[in-house]
Amino acid sequence: MGNETNIVQPDLVVILGPTASGKSALGIALAQRFNGEIVSADSRQVYRGLDIGTAKVTLEERALVPHHLLDVVEPQEVYSVSQFQHAAIAAINAILQRGHQPLLVGGSPHYIQTVVDHFDIPTVPPQPELRAQLEARPLDDLLAQLEQLDPQSASSIDRQNPRRVIRALEVCLVTGQPFSQQRGTSNPLYRCLLLGIEWPRALLYQRIDSRIDERLQQGLVQEVQEQLAKGLSHERLDAFGLEYRFVSRWLRGEFTSEAEMVQRLKYASHDFTRRQLSWFRRDKRIVWLDGQANLVEQATTAVQTFLKHTKEISTL
Template sequence: MGTPPVVAVVGPTGSGKSDLAVSLALELGGEVVNADAMQFYRGMDIGTAKITHAERKGVPHHLLDILDVTQEASVSDFQHQARQVIADIHARGKRAILVGGSGLYVRAALDVLEFPGTDPTVRRTLEAELAAHGRAAMLARLRDVDPASAERLSDDRRIIRALEVHQLTGRPFSSFMPRREYYQPAVQIGLAVERAALHERLAARVHAMVDAGLLEEVRRLDAAGLRAGKTACRALGYAQFLQVIDGSATVAEAAEATIVATRQFARRQLTWFRADPRITWLDWQDPGLAGRAAALCR
């Protein structure tokens, strides 16, 4: 008998992915692998709705609390770590259950997806040339070596990145674009939501976070260097409540801004995941959800 497929539970924030992952782990003899980029951070618990130890029900969880807030999350680093963890889980005869709403991180773990390296010296040289000669000249150069990228890229940062990748690898940047091809067998389960109900749930969740001490958590992380990190300080809720600390917003204003931003994020997540035809969608409020999901994984 070969290695069982990786199970991935995906969908928008607030849809119940963490709870379903635990139920599947208990049903299938599995362990959970986090693919939510903001849950990598130690101390970012309330604002990320990080699953508590009690809610884990004894199921081992991997890749939670692996970074300080001053560190930058990296998709390529995550890919390496996630694949190692998944291989280890399977080697022990368990099922790996990937869970998260960070679409690119999910695909990095599941799909054939390469991340070309970077070189600060090459990058600085290209940026200097951009400053000297302008975007049109750089785009013309890109068109010579990678017409597909030149056709679809329009901002300076991405044009520089595409030229850097070609210079470092000899391959067009477009050749590194992800394909919907699994790195190893996988089953993806998506939680289909009713939008109005999700919006209500997200608003209630933000208010519950405020009541649970979100402002105090942000204050504590601010003292630990939150603003110095490139990734963590942009997290939903944290960016808004830093404004409360700065005196430019009230708690009520920050909560409302967080609700709006979270709803917008959920909409982007749904757009991302709905584009993947390999996902089987199940009703997030189905009383028999765990059983239906487990049946898909057997």
């Protein structure tokens, strides 16, 4: 028999959940307790200058615990899921080499799954002519075609993000196979504990609405205006999620008032959260924590039990 410690996978703690559920604060608290470092799993926080609308952790919070994969590229650049996967794995492995505990924290399901399940991501290169044809069509038309070709992707994708819808369609049309079925998995790199934060739906919506109000008070509109002044297009802003999309549309005169924009943004955020939760609910590995109880206490107990198992195996 060989030495069994050679096959023990490194431990990765994952904190996930819907918007405004409290992931960042919990991640920092756990990192402080378990000598950890945080790898962000957020598809928008990789962009520099998009701080308020993405609820990026503050510099003061980053001083408490090392954070990775924040402010990686400029908003004009496109940062792919494949790029994230490679960067996240490199960051996690570096944390492990330092003898610290990695925590993957975020709410972007595709980003999380590429690491946890070690996806083989389709490597279909961009098709400029096909993209131009798709970009000329209405978003509703694109979504209808995606629902026909790949219902699974259509149900999980950000349906108001034309760039992602076009990319999923592009892969389907070029390969003749659903995008969702092309993400094979390699052998998992880590033994993962997936912790989700759960709130009653009505209370979660209240938290989302409060966060939107806070972001506007913190200067979300000014943040969008600054990006436009730097040359970022309204079309590019649409790709950065609901907050940027709705403020951009308001600045273009698409709403009768700021109040209408805010209310429509809140409703759209509720809808996005419902789909986010539906995606997470399919993963039966997730241990759900009660957001109304002591989150840190619940999570600490779960992590201690998880890490204890590895220590027991390594001593065999």
